[in-house]
Amino acid sequence: MSKKFSMGQLKTDLSASWAIAKKDMRIYYIKPGTLMFGVLFPLFMFLSFAVGKNVPAATLIPGLISITILFSSSSIGPMVIPTERRVKTFERLVSAPISFYSIILGKTLGGFLFSLAIGVIPLLIGMVWFETQIISFLALVVGLALASYCFATLGIMFASFPTENPGDIMMLLNFVRLPLIFISGLYIPIESLPDWGQVAAAFSPLTYANDLVRYALEGKTLYGPVLDSVVLLFFTGVFLLISMRIQRKFREGVSIRRRKREKAANL
Amino acid sequence: MENAIEAINLTKYYDDLLAVDHINFEVKKAEILGFLGPNGAGKTTTIRMLTSLTTPSEGTAKVFGYDIQGQTIAAKRYMGIVPEISNIYDDLSAWDNLMFTGELYQVSKPEREKRARELLEMFGLYDRRNEKAKGFSKGMKRRLTISMGLINNPQLLFLDEPTSGLDVQSALIIKDVVRDLNKKGVTIFLTTHNIEEANVTCDRVAIIHKGKIAAIDTPERLKKTIQSVQSVEVAFDKTSPKLLKELEKIPLVNEVHKEGDKFRLYTHDPASVLAGLWEYAKANDLKPISLNTLGPSLEDVFVRLTEIDVKTNKEAI
Numbered sequence: 149m150s151k152k153f154s155m156g157q158l159k160t161d162l163s164a165s166w167a168i169a170k171k172d173m174r175i176y177y178i179k180p181g182t183l184m185f186g187v188l189f190p191l192f193m194f195l196s197f198a199v200g201k202n203v204p205a206a207t208l209i210p211g212l213i214s215i216t217i218l219f220s221s222s223s224i225g226p227m228v229i230p231t232e233r234r235v236k237t238f239e240r241l242v243s244a245p246i247s248f249y250s251i252i253l254g255k256t257l258g259g260f261l262f263s264l265a266i267g268v269i270p271l272l273i274g275m276v277w278f279e280t281q282i283i284s285f286l287a288l289v290v291g292l293a294l295a296s297y298c299f300a301t302l303g304i305m306f307a308s309f310p311t312e313n314p315g316d317i318m319m320l321l322n323f324v325r326l327p328l329i330f331i332s333g334l335y336i337p338i339e340s341l342p343d344w345g346q347v348a349a350a351f352s353p354l355t356y357a358n359d360l361v362r363y364a365l366e367g368k369t370l371y372g373p374v375l376d377s378v379v380l381l382f383f384t385g386v387f388l389l390i391s392m393r394i395q396r397k398f399r400e401g402v403s404i405r406r407r408k409r410e411k412a413a414n415l
Numbered sequence: 416m417e418n419a420i421e422a423i424n425l426t427k428y429y430d431d432l433l434a435v436d437h438i439n440f441e442v443k444k445a446e447i448l449g450f451l452g453p454n455g456a457g458k459t460t461t462i463r464m465l466t467s468l469t470t471p472s473e474g475t476a477k478v479f480g481y482d483i484q485g486q487t488i489a490a491k492r493y494m495g496i497v498p499e500i501s502n503i504y505d506d507l508s509a510w511d512n513l514m515f516t517g518e519l520y521q522v523s524k525p526e527r528e529k530r531a532r533e534l535l536e537m538f539g540l541y542d543r544r545n546e547k548a549k550g551f552s553k554g555m556k557r558r559l560t561i562s563m564g565l566i567n568n569p570q571l572l573f574l575d576e577p578t579s580g581l582d583v584q585s586a587l588i589i590k591d592v593v594r595d596l597n598k599k600g601v602t603i604f605l606t607t608h609n610i611e612e613a614n615v616t617c618d619r620v621a622i623i624h625k626g627k628i629a630a631i632d633t634p635e636r637l638k639k640t641i642q643s644v645q646s647v648e649v650a651f652d653k654t655s656p657k658l659l660k661e662l663e664k665i666p667l668v669n670e671v672h673k674e675g676d677k678f679r680l681y682t683h684d685p686a687s688v689l690a691g692l693w694e695y696a697k698a699n700d701l702k703p704i705s706l707n708t709l710g711p712s713l714e715d716v717f718v719r720l721t722e723i724d725v726k727t728n729k730e731a732i
Contacts, residue, residue: 157488160521167518175506236502240563244519245491410731 161250168241168254169261172228177262181227185318187266190219193329209274210365211334214295214319214358216270217327221263221296222303225255234312252391259295259300267292276308280365287373288364294380295357301387302353308394323383328354338370353383419444419493419571419602420465424474427626434460436626437474442604444570445475447597449613450606453721459499461623462575465604466496492520495569499576499606500628501560505549509540509559512548513566520567526559527566534562539586554585559618563591571602578612590616614713622720629720637716644711644719647688650677652702661699665691676707 176182194212232238241251247402271288274280282288306321330336331345332354349355360376363369369376417631420442420468427435433456442448452458463469465476467487478485501511510531517527535541538558543551548559557577564572574593579585593616597603607613613620614634621631630637651658654676662671662678667688670681682688685708 163521164519167515171507171515174511175504186588235505236498236500237470237504239498240502240516241519242469243491243496244516245488245521246519247488247561 157247160245161235161247161253164244165250165254165257166414168251169257172224172258176224176228176231176258179227182223182262184228185219185223185257187216187220189402190215192220193219207366209270209278209280210358210362212270212274213267213292213361213365214332214354215329215334216355217263217267217292217295217297218328218354220266221259221299222306222321222325223318224259224262224307225300225303225307226321227314228258229255229307230314230317232309233310247364248395252388252395255307256300256388259303260296263300264292267296274365282365283367284364284373287360290377291357291360291364292371294377294384295353295360296382297382298353298357298387299351301384301391304396305387305391308391308398310398328352331355332358333370334358353380356380356383416441416705417423418477419446419479420448420604421477422461422465422474423473423476425461425464425476426473427457427464427469428472433626435623438623438626438628440621440628440631442602444602445597445600446619447593447603447605447617449620450604450611450623451608451613451620452606452716456623456721457626458623459575459699460660462573462604466494466573467491468666492567493570495564495567495572497561497564497572497574497577499579501553501556503548503556503559503563506547508545508547509535509551509562510544512559514562516563517566518582522567530566531562531566534565537592538562539584552582553580554582557581558585558588561592565596569601572596574603574605575603579608593600600655610712610714610717620713622717624721630716634713638713640716644715645682646709647680647682647683647685647692648677648705648707648709649680649692649703650672650705651696652704661695665695667691 194208194215229238232241240323241254242248271280275282302324303321306317306324308318309317311317331341332338332352333341333347334354335351338349341349356371356376356379359370360373360380363373363376371379418437420440422440424437424439425435426433426437438457438461450458450461454693460469463550464471465483467483467490470484478490479493481493483490504515507515513531513534514527517531522530531544532541535544538561540555540558540562542557550557551559553588561574561577564574575588575732577593580591590612593603593605605613605617613655617634619631619633620630620637630640632640659671659673659678662668662680665680665688667682667684668680668691669683670680672681680688689706689708692703
């Protein structure tokens with residue numbers, strides 16, 4: 149990869165990222181796996197815990213938005229990347245004259261835009277049927293955008309592991325996503341959690357996403373919108389960095405195993 | 416700069432497995448180089464290193480003077496890559512596959528639309544341009560893959576097994592296009608199992624065996640290196656099961672192979688074998704209905720350079 153920075157190459161990379169994102173949107177947004185893990189799964193997860201609770205429905209809307217964003221944005225990368233590895237179309241991207249960063253950016257953009265579109269649905273439901281109000285429009289836009297991008301990079305980080313089976317990644321990802329739901333103040337306020345729970349909540353990006361959305365819709369916040377935004381940006385950076393490291397380390401992982409098998413068979 | 420590709424000590428280890436062993440070669444501009452070798456010889460690993468899909472363990476290569484490791488993106492701009500497996504997007508139409516690839520290679524919209532139309536017409540896919548590729552036959556998918564490899568007007572085209580397992584129509588179209596591209600000055604790096612295809616298409620042929628370049632030269636010069644492997648090919652008006660054994664007894668015949676209704680007698684002296692064959696036919700009341708003397712083929716060269724493995728396998732069996 150060329151190490152020198154140039155504006156021309158940056159423009160090329162951004163344009164390639166957008167092309168990749170557009171292509172992913174057209175191909176993968178309506179795939180059954182995406183709809184199942186990105187739309188239906190969070191909805192039923194939420195309903196299974198929220199239905200029958202003796203709280204006003206409007207207070208559950210920020211949690212529904214947060215959980216929808218978590219699942220929808222982090223599902224695209226793990227669906228797309230292993231599938232493209234299996235059918236070898238990921239190699240088409242890697243062999244193009246673009247930087248690896250642009251491929252990662254393109255893939256995260258796919259999850260980000262999907263999540264923004266899906267995340268608006270519970271907001272509209274809340275506004276139409278449950279009298280949800282927007283207290284801070286800016287905090288809502290920033291919250292939706294930062295949370296969507298952050299969780300999209302979380303999905304990409306997991307998708308960076310060298311497998312050709314989306315199910316492998318989804319299984320691993322759910323080991324992380326499901327516990328996050330319980331420690332991030334979606335159902336139980338963080339203040340009500342035991343001490344260890346409050347410490348664990350501080351390490352969950354979903355805590356800050358939910359706090360920011362709650363601030364935007366209810367005006368209530370535990371950490372403040374600025375700290376929430378900064379921490380979400382920090383997590384995004386960490387997830388991207390780890391993604392790049394894993395991709396570099398395992399870039400040839402799948403092909404190495406296949407080639408070794410072929411070589412051994414031919415000896 | 417004369418060379419399109421320059422491989423310098425190119426080496427690849429997969430852990431302790433040496434897949435490509437310090438190979439050196441050049442491909443001149445506008446040349447077609449055939450890259451032949453048995454399965455597992457290192458062909459695909461070499462092509463993957465040259466296209467920057469795999470990082471060399473040692474050595475490097477230059478593409479139009481650009482180092483594939485230090486100047487990867489610059490080197491890739493010159494390349495069109497057609498991998499062994501047709502890696503198209505099944506859920507996109509032929510047209511959209513080309514448009515997307517054009518965008519990746521920064522081909523402007525008017526240019527990629529013009530180019531896509533030309534390529535789809537050239538490969539006989541224009542009428543089906545709006546259909547999703549998942550409904551295409553294997554040959555059509557292959558033609559689309561090659562079209563995608565050409566969308567950026569590459570100066571260097573990597574073709575990995577382009578006609579393997581294809582129908583006659585697709586194979587002929589692809590061969591014609593390869594020749595036309597080469598006439599226009601495009602350098603072609605072709606890996607194939609089809610030795611006859613390499614013989615009639617390539618300016619030079621490299622034979623890779625166990626990760627090393629066993630030979631690299633023009634097909635005719637390679638054949639000359641094994642002039643002892645000449646042959647006489649004969650077909651008689653009638654045949655019998657013992658004929659193969661009988662023909663082996665003709666003086667100066669080293670080996671006889673039955674090929675369909677013909678027999679191929681290997682020798683270093685075709686003239687003497689012809690005389691012996693004539694006497695045998697007369698004595699046994701056989702009438703030759705076709706008779707040819709043949710020089711060594713590229714396949715003979717290939718077998719000669721890689722036959723150690725064949726014998727080893729036979730012994731193992």
